Amino acid sequence: MGTRTAEVMAAIRARVASRALASGDRLPSIRTFAAVMDVSPSTVVEAYDRLAAEGLIRARPGSGFYVSTIAPPLTLAETGPKLDRALDPFWVSRQSLDADPAVAKPGCGWLPADWMPNDALRRAVRRLARADDAVLADYGATRGPLALRRLLSRRFAGEGLEAGPDQILLTGSGTQAIDLICRFLVRPGDAVLVDDPSYFNFQALLRAHQATIVGVPYTPAGPDVERFVEAATVHRPRLYITNSALHNPTGATLSPQTAHRLLNAAAAHDMTIVEDDIFADFEPEPSPRLAALDGLSRVIRIGSFSKTLSASIRCGYIAARPDWIEALIDLQVATSFGGVSPVAAELVLAALSDGSYRKHLEALRRRLARARRDTAASLRMLGISPWLLPRGGFYLWCGLPDGRDAAAVARAALRENVLLAPGDVFSVSQTATGFMRFNVAQMSDARIFAVLERVLRASEREASAQAGGSLRAAR
Amino acid sequence: MGTRTAEVMAAIRARVASRALASGDRLPSIRTFAAVMDVSPSTVVEAYDRLAAEGLIRARPGSGFYVSTIAPPLTLAETGPKLDRALDPFWVSRQSLDADPAVAKPGCGWLPADWMPNDALRRAVRRLARADDAVLADYGATRGPLALRRLLSRRFAGEGLEAGPDQILLTGSGTQAIDLICRFLVRPGDAVLVDDPSYFNFQALLRAHQATIVGVPYTPAGPDVERFVEAATVHRPRLYITNSALHNPTGATLSPQTAHRLLNAAAAHDMTIVEDDIFADFEPEPSPRLAALDGLSRVIRIGSFSKTLSASIRCGYIAARPDWIEALIDLQVATSFGGVSPVAAELVLAALSDGSYRKHLEALRRRLARARRDTAASLRMLGISPWLLPRGGFYLWCGLPDGRDAAAVARAALRENVLLAPGDVFSVSQTATGFMRFNVAQMSDARIFAVLERVLRASEREASAQAGGSLRAAR
Numbered sequence: 001m002g003t004r005t006a007e008v009m010a011a012i013r014a015r016v017a018s019r020a021l022a023s024g025d026r027l028p029s030i031r032t033f034a035a036v037m038d039v040s041p042s043t044v045v046e047a048y049d050r051l052a053a054e055g056l057i058r059a060r061p062g063s064g065f066y067v068s069t070i071a072p073p074l075t076l077a078e079t080g081p082k083l084d085r086a087l088d089p090f091w092v093s094r095q096s097l098d099a100d101p102a103v104a105k106p107g108c109g110w111l112p113a114d115w116m117p118n119d120a121l122r123r124a125v126r127r128l129a130r131a132d133d134a135v136l137a138d139y140g141a142t143r144g145p146l147a148l149r150r151l152l153s154r155r156f157a158g159e160g161l162e163a164g165p166d167q168i169l170l171t172g173s174g175t176q177a178i179d180l181i182c183r184f185l186v187r188p189g190d191a192v193l194v195d196d197p198s199y200f201n202f203q204a205l206l207r208a209h210q211a212t213i214v215g216v217p218y219t220p221a222g223p224d225v226e227r228f229v230e231a232a233t234v235h236r237p238r239l240y241i242t243n244s245a246l247h248n249p250t251g252a253t254l255s256p257q258t259a260h261r262l263l264n265a266a267a268a269h270d271m272t273i274v275e276d277d278i279f280a281d282f283e284p285e286p287s288p289r290l291a292a293l294d295g296l297s298r299v300i301r302i303g304s305f306s307k308t309l310s311a312s313i314r315c316g317y318i319a320a321r322p323d324w325i326e327a328l329i330d331l332q333v334a335t336s337f338g339g340v341s342p343v344a345a346e347l348v349l350a351a352l353s354d355g356s357y358r359k360h361l362e363a364l365r366r367r368l369a370r371a372r373r374d375t376a377a378s379l380r381m382l383g384i385s386p387w388l389l390p391r392g393g394f395y396l397w398c399g400l401p402d403g404r405d406a407a408a409v410a411r412a413a414l415r416e417n418v419l420l421a422p423g424d425v426f427s428v429s430q431t432a433t434g435f436m437r438f439n440v441a442q443m444s445d446a447r448i449f450a451v452l453e454r455v456l457r458a459s460e461r462e463a464s465a466q467a468g469g470s471l472r473a474a475r
Numbered sequence: 476m477g478t479r480t481a482e483v484m485a486a487i488r489a490r491v492a493s494r495a496l497a498s499g500d501r502l503p504s505i506r507t508f509a510a511v512m513d514v515s516p517s518t519v520v521e522a523y524d525r526l527a528a529e530g531l532i533r534a535r536p537g538s539g540f541y542v543s544t545i546a547p548p549l550t551l552a553e554t555g556p557k558l559d560r561a562l563d564p565f566w567v568s569r570q571s572l573d574a575d576p577a578v579a580k581p582g583c584g585w586l587p588a589d590w591m592p593n594d595a596l597r598r599a600v601r602r603l604a605r606a607d608d609a610v611l612a613d614y615g616a617t618r619g620p621l622a623l624r625r626l627l628s629r630r631f632a633g634e635g636l637e638a639g640p641d642q643i644l645l646t647g648s649g650t651q652a653i654d655l656i657c658r659f660l661v662r663p664g665d666a667v668l669v670d671d672p673s674y675f676n677f678q679a680l681l682r683a684h685q686a687t688i689v690g691v692p693y694t695p696a697g698p699d700v701e702r703f704v705e706a707a708t709v710h711r712p713r714l715y716i717t718n719s720a721l722h723n724p725t726g727a728t729l730s731p732q733t734a735h736r737l738l739n740a741a742a743a744h745d746m747t748i749v750e751d752d753i754f755a756d757f758e759p760e761p762s763p764r765l766a767a768l769d770g771l772s773r774v775i776r777i778g779s780f781s782k783t784l785s786a787s788i789r790c791g792y793i794a795a796r797p798d799w800i801e802a803l804i805d806l807q808v809a810t811s812f813g814g815v816s817p818v819a820a821e822l823v824l825a826a827l828s829d830g831s832y833r834k835h836l837e838a839l840r841r842r843l844a845r846a847r848r849d850t851a852a853s854l855r856m857l858g859i860s861p862w863l864l865p866r867g868g869f870y871l872w873c874g875l876p877d878g879r880d881a882a883a884v885a886r887a888a889l890r891e892n893v894l895l896a897p898g899d900v901f902s903v904s905q906t907a908t909g910f911m912r913f914n915v916a917q918m919s920d921a922r923i924f925a926v927l928e929r930v931l932r933a934s935e936r937e938a939s940a941q942a943g944g945s946l947r948a949a950r
Binding site for chain 1: 690
């Protein structure tokens with residue numbers, strides 16, 4: 001297809017996207033649009049025919065072309081900026097969820113199954129086999145079972161966050177918790193702030209809500225507050241989504257000063273904050289929380305048990321203002337009928353209440369501390385440097401040796417059955433090209449380091465060959 | 476608050492809703508708008524102050540009022556037409572999900588827990604306790620476990636529907652399946668057809684997507700095809716959502732002729748059909764299915780196991796075109812990370828594969844046939860007449876004795892701890908005021924009929940008293 005045809009197609013697509021041409025409208029005549037675009041009529045004919053084949057427009061014989069009355073389906077992988085598929089936020093998710101067992105997954109976002117409290121889970125399952133018929137067969141209450149909400153309420157009180165069981169809504173997962181909040185607060189085109197870098201699925205989720213995603217540069221003490229205020233002023237965002245403790249992907253912790261200034265900035269710009277606390281149980285000691293500082297006035301706390309208990313037993317939660325919880329319940333009933341599965345809530349409650357859970361967490365923290373230290377040392381041997389050494393959790397956010405393109409490295413490694421998480425999938429501004437997120441719990445296989453070394457060496461040769469090529473071309 | 480103030484507020488709200496006044500725009504000055512609305516300036520001041528208190532607009536001192544840059548949250552119970560709360564689609568859902576155990580629930584949409592295959596469920600749970608760590612602790616594949624998709628694929632083949640395991644996507648519930656499809660295909664303002672009457676949560680879900688909901692009158696053989704074509708022509712809908720077999724709330728079955736004509740109409744108007752097959756296992760023998768006739772070209776099949784297996788173990792499915800499944804996977808990853816819980820899928824698979832499941836279904840069908848017959852007889856004694864006698868399932872769609880308002884009857888019954896489902900919650904056009912949906916499996920308690928009789932008698936007295944009152948008033 002010629003460039004001119006593509007330009008004509010792009011011009012029509014832009015007019016449809018901006019609603020300058022609405023559903024059912026007649027397109028400009030071939031002759032008119034050829035003059036507008038300064039192309040030949042045959043180019044416009046080809047462009048219109050191709051758009052008709054795609055379904056965006058339709059020909060009515062003897063009358064011209066019309067915008068189809070049916071909007072094209074929302075395909076997320078294409079609605080964001082044009083990215084190489086390896087840099088798409090879905091790439092890492094789908095590759096890691098659907099990976100063959102032969103693939104090592106230092107790029108994934110969870111612990112290996114044998115690091116999880118499986119004995120406690122099995123005890124919870126055996127207990128479930130003796131539960132009432134209603135637990136096994138019935139729908140649950142709209143907020144989720146009271147016993148689990150009470151337990152969460154007590155845990156929150158322990159960190160200074162007052163939230164009664166009625167202020168807690170159990171959901172199908174942590175992601176579903178944020179999704180419900182977005183349904184409630186975010187309309188297409190609304191601006192939403194996220195950290196840059198931040199968890200890639202925040203971007204995917206916000207694309208599904210057709211939000212305008214604005215990145216705020218992240219520092220080792222939290223988001224850069226000046227840039228946060230700047231973004232708030234320019235974009236008037238509806239929402240800011242963040243992890244305060246053990247931030248994904250950097251492992252950083254929000255400082256008290258940053259937390260205080262952030263909350264003031266959010267208040268000045270009338271912004272809601274979603275604090276995703278999914279990594280809380282990995283912390284060696286508690287760190288500042290926006291929800292606790294704010295008292296759930298403009299902060300919504302969400303979380304889940306996928307990282308420390310089970311990702312198979314799906315359960316998330318929202319703690320928020322009572323009037324918001326009411327509206328969120330309606331939304332959850334409308335869009336998934338029940339919220340959390342009562343069976344799942346029962347298993348989570350039993351496992352969390354199991355005497356062994358606290359010990360499991362302590363052992364897990366020690367094990368992860370060792371894994372972070374050892375992995376950091378091994379990565380440094382390859383010239384890969386952690387941006388900081390996190391206080392807890394399983395992520396290391398690392399700079400690659402100079403000039404290396406993390407996406408190219410990730411693609412090459414996947415050919416050798418090692419799944420990596422290249423920096424730009426976390427970066428709204430696409431400025432983390434030289435970074436990579438490593439999951440230290442998924443790196444016990446020495447093969448991973450061998451592949452990394454080989455792939456980095458090859459990318460070095462490629463980089464210098466390309467530099468040589470450009471030099472030659474420049475001569 | 477005066478009527479004039481309310482009118483001014485409504486006028487501003489309408490301008491904001493239609494974007495005639497966009498986010499950040501300055502409102503007309505007090506003086507100007509008082510002239511426009513033909514009211515006193517103080518009325519406009521009061522209206523603006525009230526709107527500012529609600530957060531829709533904001534005052535900037537010395538500069539006037541501006542539309543808040545933050546859209547109001549989406550509260551579903553208010554976004555539909557103004558309805559009495561008893562007629563709100565959420566009323567029945569929330570009342571029945573959160574009902575006190577003392578409340579009898581002939582209005583709810585599920586079987587009592589002790590009618591479910593609890594022995595098979597317990598066997599499945601005990602088996603789960605011996606599963607691999609990965610099943611208990613890990614995320615699952617994006618489509619859901621292959622074994623369950625294979626089983627569904629074989630079941631579909633048995634009814635003449637070809638859908639390989641890759642064309643099947645497991646979801647968190649049947650409602651989530653439809654929700655994902657709406658995210659994929661429906662944009663705010665798009666028209667969607669539903670049967671009138673139809674399952675009330677279709678309306679709730681479509682409100683969450685801000686779709687325009689268009690009802691098509693339902694006949695004992697399926698939707699009225701002429702009215703369907705009329706609605707398709709006028710509203711150019713994106714989607715039609717229906718139950719073909721054992722339609723909710725009527726229990727009717729789609730006839731082969733209606734199915735064929737519907738598909739042709741959908742093709743002529745380039746419409747997608749979602750066929751919700753959740754009641755399939757209650758059918759004594761198979762009836763026509765749009766998905767089978769169409770071969771999953773423009774029909775999407777969805778379903779779940781909540782009605783015949785367990786509503787606690789959440790699992791739904793989508794069978795659709797392969798390219799659509801790919802896009803739906805991205806949407807599901809973005810909005811709930813994993814799809815179905817692997818633990819839930821394992822339990823469903825084990826229970827469906829249990830030798831006892833088929834026998835359970837046979838016994839259940841016989842038990843329901845008796846309950847339908849007995850309940851219909853008891854209801855007729857109270858002057859309540861089934862619209863038709865369904866071939867299967869647990870619903871009876873009934874006309875109340877003449878002139879009775881089902882919503883008033885439902886409100887009165889709830890005061891006596893009996894939850895009913897009044898007709899208009901199912902009706903987009905609000906023309907089922909004299910109808911009620913009864914769940915025959917939830918009516919073994921004789922108290923229900925006593926309450927019904929009492930409440931009907933009281934509403935009769937009320938109706939005649941009102942008639943008398945109007946007569947007196949007219950004199």
